[in-house]
Amino acid sequence: MPLLEVENLKVSYGDFQAVNGVSLTLDEGQTISIIGANGAGKSTLLNAISGIHGQKTGTVRFAGKDITRHRADRIARAGMTMVPEGRRLFGSLSVEENLLIGASAGRAGQWTTGAIYELFPILGELRHAVANSLSGGQQQMVAIGRALMTNPRVLLCDELSLGLAPTIINDIYRCFGAIRSTGVSIVVIEQNVTQAVAAAGYAYCLLEGQVSLEGPTDMLAMDDITAAYFGTEKTE
Amino acid sequence: MIWVETIVNGMLLGGLYALVGLGLGYAFGIMKIVNVTQGDFIVAAAFLGVFLVPWTPVHPLLVIVPVAAISFGVGILLQWLLINRVLGQDPIPQILLTFGLAIVLRNGMVELYGANSHSIDVGELRFMGFDFLGLRLGVLPVVILGIALALFAGLHLWMRRSRMGRIIRATADDHQVAQLSGINYRRVYGIAMGIAMALSAVAGVLLAMRGSFTPYSGADRLLIAFEVVVIGGLGSFWGMFAGGIILGVTQLVALKLDPSSGLMWGHLMFLLILFLSPNGIAGMVRR
Amino acid sequence: MTDLRSKLVTGAALLSAVLLIAMPHAMAEGNLRYIVEIFCVFAFAQSWNFLAGYVGLMSFGQQLFIGLGAYFVFVLSNRLGLNPFWIVPLAFVFAGTFAALISPLVFRLRDAYFAISIWVIAEIVRLFIAQRDFLGSVSGLPLMATRGMDRSLVAMWTFYLAALLAFLAVFGLYYLSRSRLGLALAAVRDNEGTAASIGINVWWTRFVGFVVGSGFTGAAGAVYYMSVFQVQPGGAFDPNWMVIMLFIVIIGGIGTVEGPIIGTAIYFLLRAFFSGTGNLYLMLLGAAAIAVMMVSAKGIWGVFRDFSGIDILGARRASGFDTHTKS
Numbered sequence: 001m002p003l004l005e006v007e008n009l010k011v012s013y014g015d016f017q018a019v020n021g022v023s024l025t026l027d028e029g030q031t032i033s034i035i036g037a038n039g040a041g042k043s044t045l046l047n048a049i050s051g052i053h054g055q056k057t058g059t060v061r062f063a064g065k066d067i068t069r070h071r072a073d074r075i076a077r078a079g080m081t082m083v084p085e086g087r088r089l090f091g092s093l094s095v096e097e098n099l100l101i102g103a104s105a106g107r108a109g110q111w112t113t114g115a116i117y118e119l120f121p122i123l124g125e126l127r128h129a130v131a132n133s134l135s136g137g138q139q140q141m142v143a144i145g146r147a148l149m150t151n152p153r154v155l156l157c158d159e160l161s162l163g164l165a166p167t168i169i170n171d172i173y174r175c176f177g178a179i180r181s182t183g184v185s186i187v188v189i190e191q192n193v194t195q196a197v198a199a200a201g202y203a204y205c206l207l208e209g210q211v212s213l214e215g216p217t218d219m220l221a222m223d224d225i226t227a228a229y230f231g232t233e234k235t236e
Numbered sequence: 237m238i239w240v241e242t243i244v245n246g247m248l249l250g251g252l253y254a255l256v257g258l259g260l261g262y263a264f265g266i267m268k269i270v271n272v273t274q275g276d277f278i279v280a281a282a283f284l285g286v287f288l289v290p291w292t293p294v295h296p297l298l299v300i301v302p303v304a305a306i307s308f309g310v311g312i313l314l315q316w317l318l319i320n321r322v323l324g325q326d327p328i329p330q331i332l333l334t335f336g337l338a339i340v341l342r343n344g345m346v347e348l349y350g351a352n353s354h355s356i357d358v359g360e361l362r363f364m365g366f367d368f369l370g371l372r373l374g375v376l377p378v379v380i381l382g383i384a385l386a387l388f389a390g391l392h393l394w395m396r397r398s399r400m401g402r403i404i405r406a407t408a409d410d411h412q413v414a415q416l417s418g419i420n421y422r423r424v425y426g427i428a429m430g431i432a433m434a435l436s437a438v439a440g441v442l443l444a445m446r447g448s449f450t451p452y453s454g455a456d457r458l459l460i461a462f463e464v465v466v467i468g469g470l471g472s473f474w475g476m477f478a479g480g481i482i483l484g485v486t487q488l489v490a491l492k493l494d495p496s497s498g499l500m501w502g503h504l505m506f507l508l509i510l511f512l513s514p515n516g517i518a519g520m521v522r523r
Numbered sequence: 524m525t526d527l528r529s530k531l532v533t534g535a536a537l538l539s540a541v542l543l544i545a546m547p548h549a550m551a552e553g554n555l556r557y558i559v560e561i562f563c564v565f566a567f568a569q570s571w572n573f574l575a576g577y578v579g580l581m582s583f584g585q586q587l588f589i590g591l592g593a594y595f596v597f598v599l600s601n602r603l604g605l606n607p608f609w610i611v612p613l614a615f616v617f618a619g620t621f622a623a624l625i626s627p628l629v630f631r632l633r634d635a636y637f638a639i640s641i642w643v644i645a646e647i648v649r650l651f652i653a654q655r656d657f658l659g660s661v662s663g664l665p666l667m668a669t670r671g672m673d674r675s676l677v678a679m680w681t682f683y684l685a686a687l688l689a690f691l692a693v694f695g696l697y698y699l700s701r702s703r704l705g706l707a708l709a710a711v712r713d714n715e716g717t718a719a720s721i722g723i724n725v726w727w728t729r730f731v732g733f734v735v736g737s738g739f740t741g742a743a744g745a746v747y748y749m750s751v752f753q754v755q756p757g758g759a760f761d762p763n764w765m766v767i768m769l770f771i772v773i774i775g776g777i778g779t780v781e782g783p784i785i786g787t788a789i790y791f792l793l794r795a796f797f798s799g800t801g802n803l804y805l806m807l808l809g810a811a812a813i814a815v816m817m818v819s820a821k822g823i824w825g826v827f828r829d830f831s832g833i834d835i836l837g838a839r840r841a842s843g844f845d846t847h848t849k850s
Binding site for chain 3: 336455504
């Protein structure tokens with residue numbers, strides 16, 4: 001049985017149908033990525049799965065339970081959380097306080113502040129700094145750390161590379177191995193196709209709110225992805 | 237010397253005014269909610285104090301403890317049952333909702349108690365005075381300032397140091413993202429509103445010990461609270477305290493100069509500060 | 524089809540005008556006075572509705588302008604011996620000018636803080652007037668000029684002024700909301716950022732809305748107190764005016780022309796029914812406002828419009844009685 005199962009999910013903002021019938025599955029320990037251009041509905045899809053966005057139809061099953069109607073805080077306490085787009089730290093709180101907020105979910109596990117400082121040593125040095133004073137890359141580390149502090153079974157990552165320099169993006173994605181080794185399953189959303197394909201074993205391409213292509217990343221040809229990404233015919 | 241005494245007395249009164257504003261400012265700082273009921277609730281808490289004083293052991297001042305506890309519960313219920321249901325981008329529904337509640341509360345009190353003036357009896361404490369550096373000061377106003385200061389400092393420390401304080405601050409920063417850490421922000425809002433109402437209730441009881449009140453006093457109390465918060469810079473803790481002091485001193489000095497319209501000068505001082513610095517005292521300091 | 528609705532509205536406006544002009548000739552003086560009160564309260568409520576629902580400025584201090592308009596007419600008429608009926612348009616100008624003068628200050632605050640800051644100013648003006656003997660201090664001023672006039676003539680002209688206010692509060696608001704200014708106001712109310720990005724001056728648009736709405740309240744305040752020949756600071760600047768305005772607008776439906784008509788009818792019916800119960804009736808108004816907020820912030824007309832699809836005087840649709848899709 002898959003850990004996370006999304007079936008025919010439709011999400012709308014008022015009259016605008018942002019996600020139009022998406023289905024996907026995530027197995028225990030697996031990493032999948034969802035690729036798509038700006039406005040393809042990626043973030044909306046993730047917000048709906050995590051429970052932040054409530055206007056949806058279809059089903060979301062997590063660990064065998066239907067959680068479609070559950071609120072985000074309940075889903076987080078059940079073991080699925082998200083690193084939100086744009087990091088969105090608690091700006092007036094210190095680094096350590098931001099991490100401790102993650103522990104509010106009340107889930108036991110191996111992720112503690114100590115483990116986070118081991119994963120991102122720089123955060124240990126900056127633990128008393130106010131979150132708003134950090135650089136973009138450091139903020140992204142805090143955002144990932146905060147999500148890990150809930151000791152999730154599923155981690156949803158929304159555009160980790162957004163607004164960051166390439167070297168920093170590599171640093172961030174390098175931590176994925178360590179995270180995966182603790183048994184966390186990951187869903188990554190990316191505009192950056194190379195990064196997304198490298199990070200995941202299976203990928204979905206989203207176009208205008210629908211899955212335009214899916215498959216194991218080692219089976220997908222770059223040309224097919226480009227076509228699915230932009231919605232163009234494949235060049236012969 | 238009489239002027240120094242007036243100013244010192246104004247500061248003593250101002251500390252209490254700051255406490256009147258604290259509940260409103262605290263709720264606004266965390267939830268961006270302006271609870272218009274707060275003014276009339278301050279009066280309701282005073283009535284509750286009048287009712288509970290005969291049963292209060294040791295000293296009538298201690299009545300603030302049960303009144304605060306009850307108000308905490310009322311605040312939670314108010315938030316959970318009513319305000320949480322109209323939360324959203326548009327602030328107008330929650331403001332109108334609390335306005336409607338204020339009307340019900342005020343007229344309910346008029347219905348129950350008539351329009352007469354009441355006050356809370358604290359025994360001889362009300363008339364006790366002492367000399368300090370040649371000034372004649374009342375014991376009760378000094379004790380009240382002490383309580384106000386203790387509540388400001390206590391709340392500040394609790395918000396900084398406790399787990400719940402941290403959760404409340406995080407929720408204030410971004411309530412949506414707080415959910416991703418398993419925080420039910422509606423529940424947190426309830427607790428914050430409970431604290432705000434408890435603080436307002438203590439202020440209401442202390443005001444009723446220093447002076448008197450009628451069921452119609454709520455409007456004046458709300459205006460004081462509002463002026464304290466705006467002068468202080470919308471949610472800044474110590475800015476609010478300074479705002480209270482400024483209002484208290486202005487009022488008493490103006491009453492000395494123009495016995496018929498001390499209240500009006502307090503309002504004018506508010507407009508003057510708003511004119512000088514739109515972000516209140518906190519805005520002035522930051523510049 | 525496109526012109527059908529505007530033709531119907533024009534027809535309704537003409538018909539109302541004829542009826543209003545004929546009314547004083549067909550009605551007893553006592554009834555006329557009651558209708559004057561209804562029209563004035565409706566005009567208060569509609570101007571608050573204009574500010575809160577069309578301009579996006581919620582004020583808790585509009586009693587300020589009721590009092591200012593009334594005092595302006597009384598003082599000017601008594602001092603200079605002028606016919607008060609000719610001064611009413613100036614009350615609009617006076618109250619509007621006052622609003623213009625305070626807006627640089629109060630526009631620095633938003634939402635509830637804006638709302639209460641105007642209430643503070645109303646309190647300052649009330650306390651100021653109550654201390655000044657030449658303004659009648661606490662006991663207020665009588666209206667001298669009308670004493671020497673023919674009673675039925677006074678009643679008729681007061682009625683015409685009130686009727687003009689009510690007429691403007693319906694059809695004036697309807698045409699205003701479809702004008703360029705009305706569209707700019709709607710844009711600013713719905714989204715400041717977007718409005719600014721399409722070249723609308725947000726501050727200025729709000730300013731014009733605030734001045735017009737407050738000026739109208741001032742004119743209505745003048746007519747109301749002229750009809751009772753007496754003004755006192757405690758009554759003219761009474762925050763309970765706000766309670767009544769809020770109740771009428773919220774119950775009826777904020778941001779609609781029709782809502783306050785329904786709200787005013789309900790208010791006067793309730794008042795007649797519960798007269799003599801004093802505070803119980805005010806509690807009822809408050810409770811009704813809470814109930815409406817809990818069920819739907821759109822009020823009676825808003826809910827009715829959404830269910831029936833009938834939208835007579837709304838600004839959103841440009842053509843006939845087209846039903847809109849339910850969401």
